[in-house]
Amino acid sequence: MxxxxxxxxxxxxxxxxxxxxxxxxxxxxxxxxxxxxxxxxxxxxxxxxxxxxxxxxxxxxxxxxxxxxxxxxxxxxxxxxxxxxxxxxxxxxxxxxxxxxxxxxxxxxxxxxxxxxxxxxxxxxxxxxxxxxxxxxxxxxxxxxxxxxxxxxxxxxxxxxxxxxxxxxxxxxxxxxxxxxxDIIGTEYAAMLKNIYAMAAGMAHGLGYGDNFQAVLMSNSIREMKRFIKKVHKMKRNINNSAYLGDLLVTGYSVFSRNRMFGNMIGKGYTVKSAMMEMSMIAEGYYASKSAYLLNEKNNINTPIIDAVYQILYLNKNPKTVFKNLTNLID
Structure with a gap:
């Protein structure tokens, strides 16, 4: 160079x-x-x-x-x-x-x-x-x-x-x-996964879940992220570092987060198509949720939050029903 x-x-x-x-x-x-x-x-x-x-x-x-x-x-x-x-x-x-x-x-x-x-x-x-x-x-x-x-x-x-x-x-x-x-592999997977979890946070908000549930959702998201990344690329890393947990938190909570905004619209009853038309920017989590779900089919990781977002966005499942089931799968 x-x-x-x-x-x-x-x-x-x-x-x-x-x-x-x-x-x-x-x-x-x-x-x-x-x-x-x-x-x-x-x-x-x-x-x-x-x-x-x-x-x-x-x-x-x-x-x-x-x-x-x-x-x-x-x-x-x-x-x-x-x-x-x-x-x-x-x-x-x-x-x-x-x-x-x-x-x-x-x-x-x-x-x-x-x-x-x-x-x-x-x-x-x-x-x-x-x-x-x-x-x-x-x-x-x-x-x-x-x-x-x-x-x-x-x-x-x-x-x-x-x-x-x-x-x-x-x-x-x-x-x-x-x-x-x-950690080029782990940080890039984390950057992709956090958008999915931000969508989940937005959906929860749109459905009327409060801060208490959001805290549990984010806590489970970082543990799910850790399982996912460890399976696809095993190396020593601290999942609590800014590149992983920090990026997840800002994307899950920030008013600037387009993925949270997209999820919020879905939770409030927008269709995927109408939410996309409403937003002028790309919500990467929409595409990432399908890719992560397909990857997970090969790796068989326990990822209830990714699964829930995929079911809502790609299988047209009712967000209210999916999140009610999700509340029994996370703690």
């Missing part, structure tokens, strides 16, 4: 916008790929994203913007992907440039639906990116609070400690604190 690597962010949503903002605190130039050329043109003229985190202003002289994904891959040494998991494969299929020599970071909190793989595994198996060149950027951190420059925390995971340290340095600022980890 070069001493001053070029870094590019891929994605046009709120989390991609927040990461670009963080990088701009430390780099003279940041690459930013957005598939929508109109959004690129708007940012160049108005210095903020028209659709997400519009309060975050940019010095456009710092940005190398493009709607050509291959141009951005050629430009950068380190690629940070912050595209919703449901659309990752469509975007990656556009790439004709070689990815195997690049360092790739996933800031995506989900599983690739077409392959059933977490993002790091997808890059490794489908694009020949070595595992030591893959990293994960995870929370607890909401994009909206980054835009407001509220103190936030990130975990940067990579098998290569030096790569993790480099990314940590470029994302750190007076309002962003970072720590590094070598």
């Amino acid at each position: 070069s001493k001053n690597p070029k870094i590019a962010v891929f994605g046009g949503g709120s989390w991609a916008t927040a990461i670009v903002k963080m990088l701009c605190e430390n780099l003279e130039q940041v690459g930013w790929y957005m598939r929508n050329q109109n959004a690129v043109d708007y940012i160049k003229e108005n210095e903020h994203n028209p659709n997400y985190l519009s309060s975050a202003e940019f010095n456009v002289d710092q940005l190398f913007l493009s709607s050509d994904i291959n141009e951005m891959v050629r430009y950068a040494d380190i690629l940070i992907f912050a595209i919703p998991s449901a659309f990752v494969k469509v975007e990656l299929d556009k790439i004709t440039e070689e990815l195997s020599s690049k360092i790739v970071f996933s800031a995506i909190k989900g599983i690739i639906p077409e392959t059933g793989l977490i993002v790091g595994e997808h890059f490794n198996k489908m694009h020949n990116v070595p595992l030591e060149n893959i990293g994960v950027i995870t929370g607890p951190c909401h994009a909206e609070e980054v835009a407001m420059e509220r103190l936030s925390y990130l975990t940067i995971a990579s098998k290569d400690e030096e790569i993790a340290k480099v990314m940590s340095k470029y994302l750190s600022s007076n309002y962003i604190k970072t720590k590094i980890s070598d």
Whole structure:
């Protein structure tokens, strides 16, 4: 890796916008790929994203913007992907440039639906990116609070400690604190699973359950997460660290959590289709719940909360009935 690597962010949503903002605190130039050329043109003229985190202003002289994904891959040494998991494969299929020599970071909190793989595994198996060149950027951190420059925390995971340290340095600022980890598989699974549990928390709220039940639900969620991650990738980790428990709590409780919001709408009686139409952002937990359920069919883990969310979202089971049954399965 070069001493001053070029870094590019891929994605046009709120989390991609927040990461670009963080990088701009430390780099003279940041690459930013957005598939929508109109959004690129708007940012160049108005210095903020028209659709997400519009309060975050940019010095456009710092940005190398493009709607050509291959141009951005050629430009950068380190690629940070912050595209919703449901659309990752469509975007990656556009790439004709070689990815195997690049360092790739996933800031995506989900599983690739077409392959059933977490993002790091997808890059490794489908694009020949070595595992030591893959990293994960995870929370607890909401994009909206980054835009407001509220103190936030990130975990940067990579098998290569030096790569993790480099990314940590470029994302750190007076309002962003970072720590590094070598658990790229576990942190990425945790980032995916916490969205499912946040949906469950939202459903419970929409159904009228109170804070007492929410506390029990979150307590059971972290234990369920621990069982799941231990089964799919066994290594020594402290599930109470910020990358796991912290990220789960902020996603389960925050007013900024789109997954909690989506679940709340389902609990109040919205259909999946109507809830999706109401929200302008992707709720990753919807796709993650199916992927996690299918993975669990192979691994046979005790996951009553994941099962409950899947039954409601994909089997059209009545949320009230499902949660009444769930109250007898958790303690």
